[in-house]
Amino acid sequence: MRALAASLLLVLTACAGASSEAPAVRVGSKKFTESVILGDLVVQLVRSTGARVEHRRELGGTQVLWQALRRGELDVYPEYTGTLRQEILAGRSLPDDEALRQALAAEGLRMSAPLGFNDTYALGMKEAEAERLGIRTLSDLREHPELRFGFSNEFMDRADGWPALRARYALPQQEVRGLDHDLAYRGLESGALQVTDLYSTDAEIEYYGLRVLEDDLRHFPAYDAVLLYRADLVERAPEAVAALGRLEGRISEPEMVELNAQAKLRRVPEPQVAATFLERELGLVVTVRGDGPLANLWRHTRDHLFLVGLSLLAAIAVAVPLGVLAAKRPRLGRGVLALAGILQTVPSLALLVFMIPLLGIGARPAIVALFLYSLLPIIRNTEAGLSGIPPEVRESAEALGLPPGARLRLVELPMASPSILAGIQTSAVINVGTATLGALIGAGGYGQPILTGIRLDDTGLILQGAVPAAVLALLVSGLFELLGRFVVPRGLRL
Template sequence: MMLLLAVAVMPAAAQRPVVVGSKTFSESHVLAEIAAQYLEANGQTVERKLGLGGTLISYEALVAGELDIYPEYTGTLSGAVFDDLAMDGAGLAAALAGDGLEFFVPLGFNNSYALAMPEALANARSVTRISDLAGYPDLAIGLSLEFLNRGDGWPALQRRYQLPQNPTGIEHALAYRALDAGQLDVADAYTTDGDLDLYGLRLLNDDLGVFPAYDAGYLIRQDLPVAVRQLLTRLEAAIDEPTMRALNRRVASDGVSPAMAAREFLSDQALVDSDLEPLVNESRIAYNTGVHLKLTAIAVTLGCLVAIPLALLVSRSPRIAEGLQYLASLFQTIPALALLALLIPVLGLGQTTAIFALFLYSLLPIVRNTLAGLASVDPLLKEVAQSLGLTPSQQILRIELPLATPMIIAGIKTAAIISIGTATLAAFVGAGGLGGPIITGLTLNNNRLILEGAIPAACLAIGTELGFGLLERRFLPAHLRPV
């Protein structure tokens, strides 16, 4: 019997999905798709969690077992994760092993950080090296937020080169547009960026050798199944720098998706059959909209179930009510991305984390409006209810709550609209929704993808506003409806 049970369980265990992740920039998307599609072509079930927000989120997700694989770079690990740019290969391997991880498949190319300038401006100022920037304090420098703060980024450059500029933070996908429009003079770049040629940018020589080697590869969990590890070894040294730049150019200049660029590479290298069925994205907008609605609806419903009873419970005590509002407003002060990052070690990646964050953000408008609605009830009515012998609970449920309903509904409407907007950030933690195409569009400089997420999100917000208006007209007397 035990043998039969083991045999029955084995196929299910073998089919546990391999979870492949990526960070937000296009090269990470392409490399993740290469691994995912190659594994799928060889019989593995793959789950994708692409476009995660930043190195530390991706790394912690891998440590926590929320991911099995994601593309990473040796310099990023030593500088951004372990804060030791002098770490050698043996030291890096030991540090990773302490977290149960392994830098398993070096892909064959180095994608270093660099600073880029428009070619015409670099010629006009005779700038060829990073050290030349010290003589031009007026140059406007814009850096991705991660590069601006990580140890192997701007802090190391400014200290070593004694640069006088005060850079501003900007999303990496938008920096090249700003350079092209003349709004920036210098931005951080990757040496394999496909946009470098598209925008006519010059990479400045790192003449003091600040940047370490950023050898690309797949960072994996040590408990990754042997069969998956054996498949991934076929990708070792499969991509050189010209090939990676060409793949990035296909995405940046030609407008192909990272998935299609990965498919073309695997086919060209004879790693998958060239006659595989084409990738399709039918009903993607409907699916993303459905996920977005699900995240918002669950979060706001939970907010109502918690916030309204709490507000009713403390409404008779002004001091406690004020404390409840203060606590709810405290959650609103936490930036959404920071809150999502803080929740990952506790709740992991995915929709649970996004729903809990949206739930916290929904509390304030519901609590505040419920308390305000109860407080707005005419004191004379309260006295009449008390004189009729109604208990405090009966007064709240039969008199005050019905009269406060318009304010409560307005608070729920506000919470729903806030959640619809904030839920676009859920894609950073692998929860999906309409934020996925927006973030991917920003990364790939693809306005169509941005609109694919932004327009349905706006329509959801407008629809929510109209829906609550209909609800108020249907169920509330005219004299109680908000003006």
């Protein structure tokens, strides 16, 4: 237990010291293009006041950003009034924006005036197919139970999402796929899906030739885009808050569609899209300095190695002693292995989300989750290596008069070292792959270009994260093979 506490302390201390100078304003954005563009608009406006600013891009899920804002890990992020009423503050009577502001004030938060456009939810399908089937409204879907539905994962569970929509329209479809929002458009194009959820400002609606079905029963509320920010930001960075006000009422729905099209269809980087808009609409000249491919690769590699290296070191410090305990006390060892096995069965994405309330967003929850995932292979291989030592070897060590500690250090651990090293190698390779999910909670690493590539349907970006991750896994595996030549006694090498 002392080793476990010391390792966790090491992890948290290292994470806390990862950044030497905290930004004055921390901006967040969700994992879709429009939110990233709005986040970049905020970043560039705040930076124009001289304040230090950081953009935590593409965080996964509404609740991740909302909780980060409440905890003070974020200072501002773009949100929508419909999401606030129907999802975040569901169950409260909030008939107008003033009531919404009062509810947010009770949480220590403030809301800007609407930015100028309503990005409502909608359902859509290919125009030609909708025309062939005579489908124009959501009510028309009742007559076509054979249609294949696929919705974004968040829409599947939202209070204003699929369950409420199905009940409101009495839709007969029962089996509905959940998938990433950006992948749904490819599903429609390929014919794998026939109906999906849309954001009304998506540039893909026109690009893919989709029909937006009329919400004839008025299920979806208005989703006016706003900026949520912490009330204490007014005191900490009043110039930044004043700068945010310059966006209020300045982005129309057609303009937002065009900004999304620039990023998603014409592949203009979001910072440049934001800079062009600010210069055109507000007369604010912004110089966008993007990092080159090598600089990006080094940054992602550095972040990835930090996540993997620190979590693996902590796991070794804890798992090897636990493996020794499991071998020496088999009854207790079965419980230790069972607990480590249970941790291993928890889906990695779920484990990351479970860590957020305890540790917030960023590197800390990712490192602790990776640490927990690393335990089982090392514990199991340490226990197996020690338990497999022939009895006559143990008896010989005892006959020489070696005390238990010396027998473990000089005889048993060296003989078990091939098995122990194999367990560490397995954990390291698993960590390299699993660490890519850390980008969903702002931990960076190779997962960042993968997420961006999926969002922008850019195979090149996906490969910028996937290929280095695969190469790193091979390098790590080879490193442990090489390490075995120095750690494993010569007589035990295969």
